Amino acid sequence: MNFNEKLAKIVRKNNSLLCVGLDVDEDKMPKHLFAKSKDPFYDFNKSIIDSSKDLVCAYKINMAFYEVLGPEGFELLEKTVNYIPKDIVVILDGKRNDIGNTARKYAQSLFETYNADAVTINPYLGIDGVKPFLEYKNKCSFILCRTSNSSAGDFQDVKSNNIPLYQTVTHKIKDWNSYGNCGAVVGATYPGELEIIRGILGEDIPILIPGIGAQGGDVEKTVKYGTNKKGEIAIIVSSRSIIYTGKDENFAEKARVTAESLKNEINKYR
Amino acid sequence: MNFNEKLAKIVRKNNSLLCVGLDVDEDKMPKHLFAKSKDPFYDFNKSIIDSSKDLVCAYKINMAFYEVLGPEGFELLEKTVNYIPKDIVVILDGKRNDIGNTARKYAQSLFETYNADAVTINPYLGIDGVKPFLEYKNKCSFILCRTSNSSAGDFQDVKSNNIPLYQTVTHKIKDWNSYGNCGAVVGATYPGELEIIRGILGEDIPILIPGIGAQGGDVEKTVKYGTNKKGEIAIIVSSRSIIYTGKDENFAEKARVTAESLKNEINKYR
Numbered sequence: 077m078n079f080n081e082k083l084a085k086i087v088r089k090n091n092s093l094l095c096v097g098l099d100v101d102e103d104k105m106p107k108h109l110f111a112k113s114k115d116p117f118y119d120f121n122k123s124i125i126d127s128s129k130d131l132v133c134a135y136k137i138n139m140a141f142y143e144v145l146g147p148e149g150f151e152l153l154e155k156t157v158n159y160i161p162k163d164i165v166v167i168l169d170g171k172r173n174d175i176g177n178t179a180r181k182y183a184q185s186l187f188e189t190y191n192a193d194a195v196t197i198n199p200y201l202g203i204d205g206v207k208p209f210l211e212y213k214n215k216c217s218f219i220l221c222r223t224s225n226s227s228a229g230d231f232q233d234v235k236s237n238n239i240p241l242y243q244t245v246t247h248k249i250k251d252w253n254s255y256g257n258c259g260a261v262v263g264a265t266y267p268g269e270l271e272i273i274r275g276i277l278g279e280d281i282p283i284l285i286p287g288i289g290a291q292g293g294d295v296e297k298t299v300k301y302g303t304n305k306k307g308e309i310a311i312i313v314s315s316r317s318i319i320y321t322g323k324d325e326n327f328a329e330k331a332r333v334t335a336e337s338l339k340n341e342i343n344k345y346r
Numbered sequence: 347m348n349f350n351e352k353l354a355k356i357v358r359k360n361n362s363l364l365c366v367g368l369d370v371d372e373d374k375m376p377k378h379l380f381a382k383s384k385d386p387f388y389d390f391n392k393s394i395i396d397s398s399k400d401l402v403c404a405y406k407i408n409m410a411f412y413e414v415l416g417p418e419g420f421e422l423l424e425k426t427v428n429y430i431p432k433d434i435v436v437i438l439d440g441k442r443n444d445i446g447n448t449a450r451k452y453a454q455s456l457f458e459t460y461n462a463d464a465v466t467i468n469p470y471l472g473i474d475g476v477k478p479f480l481e482y483k484n485k486c487s488f489i490l491c492r493t494s495n496s497s498a499g500d501f502q503d504v505k506s507n508n509i510p511l512y513q514t515v516t517h518k519i520k521d522w523n524s525y526g527n528c529g530a531v532v533g534a535t536y537p538g539e540l541e542i543i544r545g546i547l548g549e550d551i552p553i554l555i556p557g558i559g560a561q562g563g564d565v566e567k568t569v570k571y572g573t574n575k576k577g578e579i580a581i582i583v584s585s586r587s588i589i590y591t592g593k594d595e596n597f598a599e600k601a602r603v604t605a606e607s608l609k610n611e612i613n614k615y616r
Contacts, residue, residue: 099448101451138444138448140442140444140448140449140451140452140455141448141451143420143451143452143455143459144451144452144454144455144459145459146420146424146459146460147417147418147420147421147424148417149420150413150416150417150419150420151417154416154417171442171443171444171468172410172441173441173443173468174408174410174441175493175494175495175561176495177586178369178408178410178411179410181371181410181411181413181414182410182413182414184414185410185413185414189413189414189415189416198441198443198468198470199470199500199501200468200469200470200490200493200501200502201490201493201495201497201498201500202495202497202498202499202500202501202502203497203500204495204496204497204498205495205497220470220471223445223470223471224445225445225446225471225472225474225475226474227471227472227473227474227475228471228472228474229472230469230471230472230473230518231469231470231472231511231514231515232470232472234504234506234511234514235506236504236505236506241501241504241511244501244504245501248500291445
């Protein structure tokens with residue numbers, strides 16, 4: 077089963093385009109976990125997964141939040157990936173990029189060592205840095221196209237013959253999609269750009285869309301512009317706004333309430 | 347002591363601009379290590395460091411080669427950083443990039459958890475992704491400008507008003523250097539671009555230059571165009587061509603011979 081099939085299956089099973097971001101952060105996590113648990117980060121992730129696994133199509137793990145914990149952070153990442161039910165998409169968000177010889181090691185790391193279904197990669201080095209990822213034909217490589225942050229335009233809006241760089245990247249993603257395993261990352265905070273990018277990519281290339289929630293992206297526009305005609309192949313991410321809804325013993329139930337409400341809001345516009 | 351002072355001190359002490367890249371790779375390492383040693387990767391790194399520490403200004407650790415080993419790879423990275431003599435510059439080459447909230451975690455990871463003197467970062471997200479690194483005023487952030495690979499030009503050569511993107515990035519690096527802690531990454535495989543970039547950056551911003559050795563960059567042009575008028579602030583990296591010179595018990599001595607020869611060749615042109 078290739079990535080797009082796996083995604084379609086779980087989107088239909090859970091009737092959801094929602095992806096929950098598991099960005100562990102001691103400063104934001106419930107304090108009682110650090111007093112009571114021997115493995116507070118893993119217990120936190122397990123509780124969030126248990127309480128949301130019927131509401132999501134994917135979990136996204138941003139590697140920065142794990143790397144900062146030291147070598148144990150990668151053990152946590154490994155355990156967390158293994159804990160996620162096998163029919164749910166696992167996205168390792170590392171925005172990796174390097175020359176071919178080294179990109180091959182990152183691809184091996186994310187897809188083999190850590191068993192991701194999908195990854196995020198940065199396109200600045202061109203096809204050399206992307207190709208080793210695309211050799212994993214049943215996986216998906218989401219390439220940064222238009223990022224969700226406020227300075228995204230510093231370089232992504234630089235225009236050549238009136239075409240901004242993010243659109244040049246989008247056209248390349250379409251070119252690179254010969255195995256049907258490319259995706260794009262586009263921030264919900266830029267709905268106009270999202271509409272243009274979906275127009276270029278067409279009906280079959282998935283878009284990973286962060287920026288809903290804490291970053292302020294609009295749900296209606298995200299769904300309208302990000303999905304295809306079937307209302308699919310958009311993966312809409314929310315992290316902090318869901319997993320840190322509650323600060324107390326009932327944090328997982330509170331996260332579930334927020335996740336369910338966002339899932340339903342997304343579905344309203346599909 | 348800030349980064350540029352630390353760099354100047356070791357460059358003068360060892361009379362060297364050479365940086366050895368510690369890219370551990372089981373396929374290329376001497377076979378006997380895996381038969382005899384309990385910790386072959388660490389033993390390899392220790393031997394290479396022992397045999398080259400008076401010949402270099404820096405060691406560069408490309409994180410991909412460690413990440414692929416699983417959680418133990420980060421223990422290896424940590425031990426390797428700790429083993430490097432304190433007066434030698436440690437560069438953690440991860441080409442990290444993310445939105446501000448997350449870039450802060452990467453900066454904390456690389457500079458605090460793993461104690462780097464310098465890091466590499468990818469500029470595609472603009473200043474938001476760079477700023478959290480620059481808050482570490484005594485460290486150095488080398489920003490990818492012109493990469494060494496053959497498809498570097500896919501996006502880096504996209505021209506706006508006749509100015510290619512890599513030059514736009516170079517000008518931004520100069521703008522972002524208000525704490526004097528920015529650097530640029532420029533591949534030795536593009537000597538023309540290196541000359542232009544050094545011209546824009548001036549006399550005080552260090553350039554990290556991979557691409558000598560296995561990738562085929564020219565040493566004379568690298569030194570001529572990469573250094574400032576004092577023949578300094580260029581860090582010239584070689585990895586595979588040095589550390590995998592030998593395949594047998596005497597691999598560290600053989601690596602030393604290659605490193606010394608490259609160090610001397612570099613100095614001939616300074």
